[in-house]
Amino acid sequence: MIATIQKGFLSGKIPAISSKSYAHRLLIAAALADRPTTVRCATVSEDILTASRVLKAMGASVERTDDGFIVEPVSTQPAYCGESGTIERFILPVACALGLDASITGHGRLPERPLSPLYEELRDHGIELSPQGVFPLKTKGRLPAGDYAIAADVSSQFIGGLLFALSVVPGTSTLTLTGRIESAPYIDMTLDVLALFGARITRSEDGRRFTVEGLERLRSPGAAEVEGDWSNSAFWLCAGALGRGVTLTGLRADSRQGDRAVVKLLEAFGAEVSMTEDAVTVRPGALRGMTVNAPQIPDLVPVLSVVAAFAEGETRFINAGRLRIKESDRLATTRQLLEDLGADVEEIPDGLIVRGRTALRGGACDGTRDHRIVMSAAVAGGSHLHTRRHQGRTGRSQIVSRLFRRLCPPRRTGLSGGLIMPYFGRNIRTAVFGQSHAAAIGVTIDGLPAGEAVDAVELEAFMARRAPEQNRMTTQRREADRPEREPIFRALAHRIITSRRLRTQFSRSSEKSRETSDHQRPQHQFSGHSRTGHLRQHNLQGPVRNTRDLVRRCRRLMRAFPVQP
Known part of the structure; x- marks a missing residue:
């Protein structure tokens, strides 16, 4: 995998x-x-x-x-x-x-x-x-x-x-x-x-x-x-300390599970932690290094090492020698994982020393058939890194797949012929799925600031202005398709933005192009189907490789198809 x-x-x-x-x-x-x-x-x-x-x-x-x-x-x-x-x-x-x-x-x-x-x-x-x-x-x-x-x-x-x-x-x-x-x-x-x-x-x-x-x-x-699993939840909670905050439900605060100590350890690192009867929330804070005595919580060491890699100063994990006899030698494989991602880490006989940095370079790492190493790498990969690849057999497939479904969701949309396009943006991220002549075309938006009020009337008016044939910036095709508003309002709580993903789509009443003869196409409006040769001539085809390539293509597009006011 x-x-x-x-x-x-x-x-x-x-x-x-x-x-x-x-x-x-x-x-x-x-x-x-x-x-x-x-x-x-x-x-x-x-x-x-x-x-x-x-x-x-x-x-x-x-x-x-x-x-x-x-x-x-x-x-x-x-x-x-x-x-x-x-x-x-x-x-x-x-x-x-x-x-x-x-x-x-x-x-x-x-x-x-x-x-x-x-x-x-x-x-x-x-x-x-x-x-x-x-x-x-x-x-x-x-x-x-x-x-x-x-x-x-x-x-x-x-x-x-x-x-x-x-x-x-x-x-x-x-x-x-x-x-x-x-x-x-x-x-x-x-x-x-x-x-x-x-x-x-x-x-x-x-x-x-x-x-x-x-x-x-x-x-x-x-x-x-069977009560909720603190050991597995530790990966999510650590991801919350490095992300925008995560809430885990179904966990007992009075559990006998030793890995519930992850809450106090993250708090000691500097993350913001709050607990209720059956839920715990971890949000990012000013992380700082510390000493972690690990004989009672050895399974937490790999993922806490990822947190330590982003904490200011030095973190020492001691009395963790039993990790050498797990599914892998977890001291060696954790050290290798962090080194592969650009961290400053040192392996000692019974533990690790991690010197934190604000960001790592990313890279490729091997899961070594150990699910805790794979899941720790996934937490690191979803944080302050460039793109990275995880390879090798993952071990506990059913445990690992749940985390990977969140961090790298399936690319297919379930729509006829529809694939999600690459995300654009860092804080607010948008992605387009579907195709113009498929069953639907839509957009998802992640990263909107939670707590902001939304005026439903103004939102409706804004969407109506972008309906077909309303102005020169929208499509001139006379199609009956309208945006589905319900998914947007489901993602809001009492008209307040939450951390949920916003999603809407245009479901097509017909998958045929319905351009009619009684409207005049404005000058320079063009159909992608009729200008394939022009696109190829100006080197505008093929996948976008990076942001710089995207900017170059936009400039070429403007030169190829100038728009007059």
């Missing part, structure tokens, strides 16, 4: 997608429950679908519905995890707890991503495992109750997987965490979901020891809902 993103400033109101992290945990808990569970999930990404397929392979019934899934609890077939480390690390101990002879496969970097120390802990408790890093990964044996210990500074997913597994192993088990606890909010999310499904888990005061009273089955609450 190659995407080209033009310089612009993202603004508007966007509903947050469903949290992938909560969706994974709710689906797995539902598959381990005692009765069917309805999991309401407003938006479904490829990773969530992969989780449902893996649970089906393990024997659960997962039915897709209009608003989510119906899951009937856990035949063993190969469980294909795609590139999702979360699914692999959760499913592996759960399969062992259920005593399944499981076969787990995947692709991309998944075979390279570490399973130690989880692998060793499962083997120490009697599970037979095939060699690590070789797919398919096969398991044999049933996990017993007992005392478990695991390092907490590699991946919180190991901890979450063991908590799910021990919750369905009859008897009392303990899980002790060693080393520094990283990504603690993800552990809290796992405990929230397990509590919803009736798991009996107590945690020590220092947070390092869990006592689990295992059950044969978890107890289904009947229905559960």
Whole structure:
């Protein structure tokens, strides 16, 4: 995939997608429950679908519905995890707890991503495992109750997987965490979901020891809902800090998701932030560098690095070493992304140092099959840059495509023969779509200043003056076509300009030219169809390459077809 993103400033109101992290945990808990569970999930990404397929392979019934899934609890077939480390690390101990002879496969970097120390802990408790890093990964044996210990500074997913597994192993088990606890909010999310499904888990005061009273089955609450995803929303919010302001709806301010910290971090950078019960708005401000301590929010580092590239002074991202074992080495790929776009960035063993600039040059960058790198590049591409191209496989297609639909919308209009022409302007941007003899021709306008009042009567009069045959500046053809006013007024709120795109079009009653014989064409009025040779003679054909080329063509046009007053 190659995407080209033009310089612009993202603004508007966007509903947050469903949290992938909560969706994974709710689906797995539902598959381990005692009765069917309805999991309401407003938006479904490829990773969530992969989780449902893996649970089906393990024997659960997962039915897709209009608003989510119906899951009937856990035949063993190969469980294909795609590139999702979360699914692999959760499913592996759960399969062992259920005593399944499981076969787990995947692709991309998944075979390279570490399973130690989880692998060793499962083997120490009697599970037979095939060699690590070789797919398919096969398991044999049933996990017993007992005392478990695991390092907490590699991946919180190991901890979450063991908590799910021990919750369905009859008897009392303990899980002790060693080393520094990283990504603690993800552990809290796992405990929230397990509590919803009736798991009996107590945690020590220092947070390092869990006592689990295992059950044969978890107890289904009947229905559960996936909340909005702070991790995905961070890209939009960062785009708002670099654009004209963005509002995300459907986000819980009291969420357990660690990436909700993006709000405080953007505020610390200098962006303007406001929150309501279920929405957050970020607007641009005077951005300044800072130090970001990243052990609890590593996934935010790539996109925050883009923000740092436009902040005054130096920004240091520290304690982010775990990014090296993600879908890509995200410290290296983030550094490469910023360098490709002209930023001043330095890679250090556990983080990055970014020295801000007011603008970057743009360029081509490779997504390296990592969706967070691609989406960070898209945010940079929609900001203070020249045109840039993103190439390479993008990874999580359903997550990425939503952002790209906003930043580089489809070029076709759906009208017969109609393509959107290039945008003109920087602050106020207009584009023409359709063709003069197609089903319609119209215009879109972006970037109008919000809050300005519009006089509807004056607007109607202004549009009427430009109707066919009204004056020498309008078409002399006697056609019945009139502009559609309703789309314009829909984009206004009580006759006040909002941040919405204004759009109107002339829908043609006939796709034939209806020039009549009883009107006189003014001198020098000409038809493009009859002057093709003249246009070619004066070098006026072909695509416009840049602004300078456009100016040259306008001058040639004026010389070729002089207009007399």
